[in-house]
Amino acid sequence: MVAMKAEYDYIICGGGTTGSVVAARLAEDANISVLVIEAGEHNEVMENTIMTGGWSMNFDTDADWNITTQPxxxxxSRQIKVSRGKFLGGSSGCNGTLCIRGIKQDYDDWNMPGWSGEEVFSYMMKAENFHNKPWFNSCEEAHGTNGKLDVEPHDLAPISELILDSMIDQGLPLHEDMFSTGETPCGCGHVPRTVYKGDRVTAANFLLGLGSNLDIKTNSLVDRVLLTESSSSLRASAVVVLDKDGNKSEVKARKEIIVSGGAYCSPAILMRSGIGARAELEQHGIECKVNLPGVGRNLMDHLIVFIYYETEKxxxxNDYLLYHGDAFRESYRQWKEEKRGALSTFPFGAFAYARLDERMADDPIWTKASHLEGRDPMGLTPSQPNIEFFSTECYGGPKQYADFPTDNKHAFSIICELFAPRSRGTVxxxxxxxxxxPVVDHNYLxxxxxxxxxxxACTFGNEIIMRGKGTKDVVRGSWPSDLIHHTYTNREQWKPFVRENATTCYHPGGTCKMGPSSDVNSVLDERLQVRGVKGLRVADTSIMPLLNQGHTQMPAYAIGEKAADLIRENTS
Structure with missing residues (x-):
């Protein structure tokens, strides 16, 4: 473990997806000293952060923050496990590897200077080093080739090819690279992945090959940021660090401190530092230094529902490569020795976006909901999707999905994802x-x-599988067999299933949101600076005023790239 110096130019509180990017970009200047404080292990000693198929083996261990929501x-009234990676690289080391950027309008809707869709997409491209495959018709102008994040297309299992056929048959036309261009709200296509040559690619890769001006302190918690009076204003001056043996120390920052703990831990760090809602802090005996009631508010997430089917074919x-007989052992050997096989990739297959205007037109909840002109009741324009579909190429998901199809049985799913949720929670x-x-109350549904x-979305997703020409003749029934969801035909039938089975897509955001000064619940300005404090920024998905209509991995990288540029502008 590195011995921390007493002082650095920049201190990054959290070595997750965004924090690693910020640290790496700042450390490219050899004249700048940077410290990354990471609560977990270094990822290089953790095989399951490198083997793509080992993702779930990090959960419920010391490599997981092990946060469970309030009922x-x-x-x-279910409590839902919202696992987050607790190691260098953070959740980029245990996520679905998906590069789904959303729609450019999503970022325009933030209405923050410097954060338009064009600008955010350009930062996603800056992070990316795209490696195409001969079969994939990519949109070349949508991809970057000089970044540190190696990305490549995913070779589909046969079931995914059939599901794509069914999506097209059910009115979702094929646009192969639509999840990179950010311009198609209804259709199906392929999703590039943060996988390259058989290994998972994580944010920790950004930190490779840098000089001695970068220190990484692992197995160390950020207790709080120390704020000092400076010219009648507050300045972030140091960080209190707790090592794995319980010893506390202070490290000073000459220039800035960047909090990158993620949507759950960043607001907690601010609160322990005396930044947050005054009444809430005083309940815990914390002196309120800056009364910012928005800290920990505006918690958002994308909910998903897995719908599983059995096939006899x-x-x-890919179940036979994982669950049948001694297959897992052979798949592990293939990855370990040859960087190929079922564990060299993540078992998601086909993807689609859909608008639901016409399908929801008969629903009184939808038709009576108030909304702005030009937007639907979820707050979206016609250029933005209401939902996403994606499939698994075998059985599996969060830990509750444990009915593995052994004994030569086979299962797959379609996953239905809700965009633009109106429900909000707190940290x-x-x-x-x-x-x-932290205490996490997502307030789901x-x-x-x-x-x-x-x-x-579940009604439509089930129709894709049960009516689509690619899959309608391969389904035996629901999986597990005691479920009967494949016979459901309308949203009222699906609602109880959704309440009982909806789970997180691991896309939390919004808890330290950017906003104009007129918004009393905004925590940050457009430069990611904490209001009322000099030398303190937040950089991770907590800064998002609204979630994108996609997944949060690529925005997290873009936020890191943008944050580094903003910080460098202060010193230029």
Missing amino acids: NPGAN SGLT TIKSKDPMDN SDELDLAVLAE
């Missing part, structure tokens, strides 16, 4: 002790329109 009344899914702290995880739209 969600809208989801049958062998060779369509608070249990105490001022940094060893206590608290808005009845979220339930209605996600139930309609």
Whole structure:
């Protein structure tokens, strides 16, 4: 473990997806000293952050923050495990590897200077080093080739090819690289992945090959940021660090401190530092230095529902490469020795976006909901999708999906994802002790329109599988066999299923959002600076005023690239 110096130019609180990018870009200047403080291990000693198929083996271990939500009344009062990577590279080391950028309008909707769709997409391209394959008709102008994030297309299993056929048959036309261009709200296509030559690519790769001006302190928690008076204003001056043996130390920052703990931990760090809602901080005996009531508010996430089907046809899914007999051992050997096989990639297959205007037109919840002119009740324009579909190429998902199809059985799923959720949650702290995880209340499905739209997504997704020409003749029934969802035909039938089975897509954001000074709940300005404090920024998905209609991995990289540029502008 590196011995920390007493002082650095920049201190990055969190070595996850965004924090690693910020640190790496700043450290490219050999005259600048940078410290990354990471709560978990270095990822280089963790095989399951490199083997793409080992993602779930990080959960429920010391490599997981092991956060579980408060009971969600809208989801049958279930508590949902919202795992996050606790190691260098963070959740980029255990996510689905998906590069789904969303729609450019998503970022225009932030209405923040410097954060338009064109600008955010350009930063995604800056991070990317795209490696095409002969079969993929990519949009060359949408991809970067000089970044540190190696990305390549995913070779589909046979079941995914059939699902693409069914998507097209059910009215979702093929646009092969639509998830990179950000211009297609309805259609299906392929999703490039953060996988290259059989290994997962994570944000920790950004930190490779840098000089001695970068220190990485692992197994160390950020307790709080120290704020000092400077010319009648507050300045972030140092960080209190707690090592794995419980020892505390202070490290000073000559220039800036950047909090990159993610949507759950960044607001917690700010609160322990005395930045947040005054009444809430005082409950925990924390002196309120800056009264910012928006800290920990505006928590958003994308909910998904897995719908599984059984097929009797062998060779369509990849279950036989993982669950049948001694298959897992051979797949592990293939990855370890040859960087190929089922564990060298993530088992997601075909993807699609859809608008639901016409399908929701008969729903009174939808038709009576208030909305702005030119936008639907979810707040979206016609250029933005309401939902996403994607498929698995075998059985599997979060840990509750444990009915593995052994004994030569085969299963696959279509996953329905809700965009632009109206429900909002909170992140608070249990105490001022940094060893206590934040208290996360997602408030999932608290808005009845979220339930209605996600139930309609399930209706449509089931139609794709049960009616689409590619899959309608290969489905035996629901998986597990005691479920009967394949017979459901309308959203009212799906609603109980959604309440009982909806789970997180691991896309939390919004808890330290950017906003104009007129917004009392904004925590940051457009330069990611914490209001009322000099020398302190936040950089991760917590800064997002609204979630993108996509996945959050690529925005997290873009935020890191943009943050580094903003910081360098201050010193130029």
